Amino acid sequence: MKKRFLNFMALTAISVCLVSLQSCDKDDAEEAGSVITTEVVKTDAEAETLGNAVYGPLQRLSSSFTWLTEVPTEHAISFEAAEDNGGPIISRINISSVNGVQPAHDYVDKIFQRLYESVGNSNIAIDKLDSSRVTDKLHQEIKDIVKARVKLTRALSYLALVQLYGEVPLILSTSNKPTERASIDAVYTQIVKDLTEAEEFLPPFDHYKFVPSKGAANALLARTYLVWASKPLSSAEVDAIKNNTGDPAAPQWDNAKLQKAVEYADKVINSGYYKLLDDFNRNFDLGGEDGDEHIFTIKHEGDGIDAQGNHQTHCTFTNAFGGREQGAVDVHVNPADEKYYTSDNFFVPGDKRKLLSIITRLFRSDEGNKEYSFAFPEVAPAFGKWIHRGGYATTGTSPTIERANGVSAVAHQNNINRIEIRYAEVLLIKAEALLWLGRASEGLPLINQIRTRAGVPALNALTKEDLYREWELELFFEQKHWTNSVRWRTLISNVKKVKDFEYYKEIYKDEASIRAAFPEYPDINASLFAHIYSHLHSKYDNIKGRNYRFPIPQTSGITNLGITVQNPGY
Numbered sequence: 001m002k003k004r005f006l007n008f009m010a011l012t013a014i015s016v017c018l019v020s021l022q023s024c025d026k027d028d029a030e031e032a033g034s035v036i037t038t039e040v041v042k043t044d045a046e047a048e049t050l051g052n053a054v055y056g057p058l059q060r061l062s063s064s065f066t067w068l069t070e071v072p073t074e075h076a077i078s079f080e081a082a083e084d085n086g087g088p089i090i091s092r093i094n095i096s097s098v099n100g101v102q103p104a105h106d107y108v109d110k111i112f113q114r115l116y117e118s119v120g121n122s123n124i125a126i127d128k129l130d131s132s133r134v135t136d137k138l139h140q141e142i143k144d145i146v147k148a149r150v151k152l153t154r155a156l157s158y159l160a161l162v163q164l165y166g167e168v169p170l171i172l173s174t175s176n177k178p179t180e181r182a183s184i185d186a187v188y189t190q191i192v193k194d195l196t197e198a199e200e201f202l203p204p205f206d207h208y209k210f211v212p213s214k215g216a217a218n219a220l221l222a223r224t225y226l227v228w229a230s231k232p233l234s235s236a237e238v239d240a241i242k243n244n245t246g247d248p249a250a251p252q253w254d255n256a257k258l259q260k261a262v263e264y265a266d267k268v269i270n271s272g273y274y275k276l277l278d279d280f281n282r283n284f285d286l287g288g289e290d291g292d293e294h295i296f297t298i299k300h301e302g303d304g305i306d307a308q309g310n311h312q313t314h315c316t317f318t319n320a321f322g323g324r325e326q327g328a329v330d331v332h333v334n335p336a337d338e339k340y341y342t343s344d345n346f347f348v349p350g351d352k353r354k355l356l357s358i359i360t361r362l363f364r365s366d367e368g369n370k371e372y373s374f375a376f377p378e379v380a381p382a383f384g385k386w387i388h389r390g391g392y393a394t395t396g397t398s399p400t401i402e403r404a405n406g407v408s409a410v411a412h413q414n415n416i417n418r419i420e421i422r423y424a425e426v427l428l429i430k431a432e433a434l435l436w437l438g439r440a441s442e443g444l445p446l447i448n449q450i451r452t453r454a455g456v457p458a459l460n461a462l463t464k465e466d467l468y469r470e471w472e473l474e475l476f477f478e479q480k481h482w483t484n485s486v487r488w489r490t491l492i493s494n495v496k497k498v499k500d501f502e503y504y505k506e507i508y509k510d511e512a513s514i515r516a517a518f519p520e521y522p523d524i525n526a527s528l529f530a531h532i533y534s535h536l537h538s539k540y541d542n543i544k545g546r547n548y549r550f551p552i553p554q555t556s557g558i559t560n561l562g563i564t565v566q567n568p569g570y
Contacts, residue, residue: 041132044142050125051146054153055298056307057117062298062418063311064114067107068164068550069482071333074497076477077380077535079528080315080332087332092538093495093547096570109553112165115157119171122154127174148201152212152220155194156420159224162187163483166549166567167235179563181235188228195221205273209290210299210417215273219295219421222264222429229257229433230487233548235568241545242569247492248545258433265430268295274423276453281356284385286416293423302415309414312386316477334380336536337501342381347473352455357476359384377524380532383477388413424450424474432467443467450474486548495543498536508533546570 041047070076071091080087086106089095095108129147134140161168167181170190182190199217206213230251233241241248268274275292282288289297303309315332335341335358347354359382363369374382427450431443440462447470448458454473459466471484485491498504507517511526518524546569554566 039128039131041128041138041143042135043137044139047129047132047138047142047146050128051150054118054121054125054150057114057121058153058157058298059300059307061111061114062300062308063315064107064111065160065479066312066315066333066477068111069479070477072495072539072547073481073485073491074336074495074501074539075481076383077334077336077532078332079334079531088535091535093542094538095547095551106553108550112161112553115161116171118157119154119161120174122150122157123171123174123176125150126154144201145203148198149212151194152198152202152217155191155198155224156220158187158191158194159220159227162191162232163227163486164550165552166233166238169563181563181565184232184234185228188224191224192221192228195224204271207290209294209297212296215268215271216296216421218264218267218271219426222261222268222426223421225257225261225264226429226433227483227487229254229261229436232487238545238548239568241548244545245492245543247489248548250489251487253436255437258437261433262430262437265426265433268423268426269430274426276423276427276449278453280352280453283419283422284356284416286388289417294417294419295422295426296420298418298420300415300417302413305415310386310416310418311414312418313388313414313416316383316385317387331382333383334532335383336498336532337503338376338381339502340497340500348456350455351473352453353473353476356384356387357473358382359387362387376529377518377521379525379528385477386416388416419478425480428467428471428474431462432471435462435464435467491548492543492545495539498539501536503529503532504536504540505533544569 041050066076067078067087067090071078071087072093072095076091078087078091082088083092086108090107126147129143129150132138132143134143158168158170162184167184168187169178169180170182170187171177172190195217198212199214199221202212202214202217204214209216231254233248237248273292274295277283277288277291277293282291283293288294298310300306300310318331338360340346341358342360347357360373360375362372362374362382364372374380427446431446434440434443434446444459444462447462447466450470451458468484468488468490472481475481481494482491485494502508507513508529510530514524514526514529546567549567551567551570552563
C-alpha cells in the first residue's frame with residue numbers, strides 16, 4: 001500500500017537548490033532528484049514535480065525536531081556522540097549561537113536551514129506556477145491543488161520557525177529577500193493566510209495522510225490559533241527575562257483567537273473523516289499508517305529511499321538488539337529518569353499509553369520473543385513509540401504484543417511516517433481553547449474521550465493541571481512538549497522537576513559513588529548513570545528565560561539570511 005500514491009505526492013528525495021537562499025549543501029545536491037530549470041511550468045507533470053520539491057527538507061527534519069522539542073526538557077537525555085556534540089549540548093541546555101563543532105549534529109542550525117530551504121522551494125514553486133499559462137497540458141485544477149499543497153507546507157515551516165526562533169524574516173517570493181525580522185504577529189498572520197488559501201483548493205480528505213487535505217489545513221489552523229492566542233513572547237519580552245531562573249507570568253489569552261481555534265477544530269471534528277483509534281498503540285506502527293486518527297504525516301520509505309529516513313527509530317533504538325550483545329547499550333536519546341516515568345504516579349495503572357511510551361522490556365520477535373530488559377542496572381528505559389514492532393500488522397494485535405510492560409520488536413528500518421498532527425491533538429486543542437475561554441465543562445467530554453480510549457477513569461471536572469497532564473501523556477515523545485511548555489510559560493518549572501528524579505541524587509555523581517552504592521551489581525553500567533546525573537544537573541543549572549527560544553544560527557557553512565541581531569541571552 002505504501003508504494004501507491006498520487007503523482008504529485010511522490011515524496012521521495014526530490015530537491016531543488018534554493019534560488020532564494022543561494023545555497024544548496026553538497027549532501028542535498030547529491031540526494032537531489034528531478035530539478036525544474038525552466039522559467040515557467042508547461043505541463044501537469046512539471047507542476048507536480050515542482051510541488052514535490054518542498055517536502056525533501058521536511059523529511060530530513062522528522063527526527064531532528066526531537067532535539068529541540070524533547071531533548072532540552074525534563075523528558076530526555078542525549079547519549080549521541082561526544083559531550084561537545086550538538087545532541088549532548090542541547091540535552092544539557094548549554095546552547096550557544098555557535099555550537100558547530102560538528103555542524104551535521106548541530107540541530108539548532110540544521111532545523112533553521114532546512115525550514116528555510118522548504119520556504120525557498122515553496123517560493124520557487126509558487127512564483128513559477130503564478131507565471132505559467134494554463135494550456136491543454138497544464139490544467140488549472142492541477143495548478144490550484146499543487147499551489148495549495150505548497151502553501152500548506154510553507155505555513156508549516158513558518159509555524160516551526162516562529163515557535164522555535166521567534167521573530168524571523170518573512171521571505172514570500174524568489175524576488176523578496178528581506179533580512180529584517182518580521183514581528184511575531186506578522187508571521188502568524190502569514191501562516192493563517194497560507195493555510196486559509198490552501199484550504200480553499202485542497203480536497204476534503206485523502207486516504208494517504210501525507211497528502212495535504214482540508215482536514216490537514218484546518219487542523220493546523222486550529223493549532224496555529226491556539227499558539228497565537230497565548231500572545232507568544234516578543235524578543236523584547238524574552239530580553240527582559242533572559243537571565244531569570246523562574247518562568248514569566250502566565251499568558252493573558254486572546255479570546256478571539258481561542259474561538260478561532262475552536263472553530264477550526266470543529267471543522268475537523270465535524271467532517272467525519274477522523275476519529276480516535278480504538279487501540280492507541282496502532283498509531284505508531286507501519287500497519288497503522290494512514291489510519292483514521294492520522295490527519296497529516298511526513299512520508300518515509302527508509303534510508304537510501306527518501307531524503308533521510310525517519311531517524312526517530314534510529315535515535316531511540318540506536319544499537320537495536322545487536323548493540324546490547326556488544327556492550328553498547330546506550331542509545332542517542334533516552335527518557336531522563338526511570339522511576340519517575342515508569343511509576344504509577346506518571347502513567348496511572350491501566351493507562352494503555354504506557355506500553356509504547358516507556359519501554360522497560362522488549363521481546364525480540366526473530367528470536368522466538370526472547371526477552372531483553374531496558375532497566376537499571378544495565379541501561380535506562382527507552383522511548384517505544386518509534387521502535388519497529390511485530391504484532392501491529394494490518395490484521396491487528398498479535399498474542400505476543402502485550403506481556404507485562406513489553407512489546408515484540410524488530411530492528412529499526414527508519415521507514416515509519418512521522419505524525420505531524422493526529423486527531424487526539426485536535427481534541428486537546430479544542431479542550432484547551434474552551435478551558436481558557438471559561439467553558440471548561442464543554443472541553444471535559446473531549447478530554448474524557450481521550451482518557452476513555454487510554455483505559456483510565458473519566459474526569460468529573462477539567463482544570464489546567466488536568467489539561468497539561470493529558471497533553472503530556474497522550475503526546476509523550478511526539479515532539480510537542482517544549483512548544484507546549486513555552487505556550488503555557490511553564491518551561492523552566494518543568495525542567496526543574498529533574499531535581500526530584502532518581503538519577504539526580506548524589507549517589508550517581510560519578511562511577512565510584514555508583515559502584516559503592518550498589519555493590520550487589522558488580523557489572524553495573526556506572527558510566528551511563530553518571531552521564532544521566534551530569535545532564536540532569538546541567539539542565540537544572542542552565543535553564544533560564546533565554547531558553548524560551550533558540551539562537552539564530554551563526555555557524556560557518558550554514559545558510560545566512562543576514563540576521564545580525566541575535567536572540568536575547570545568546
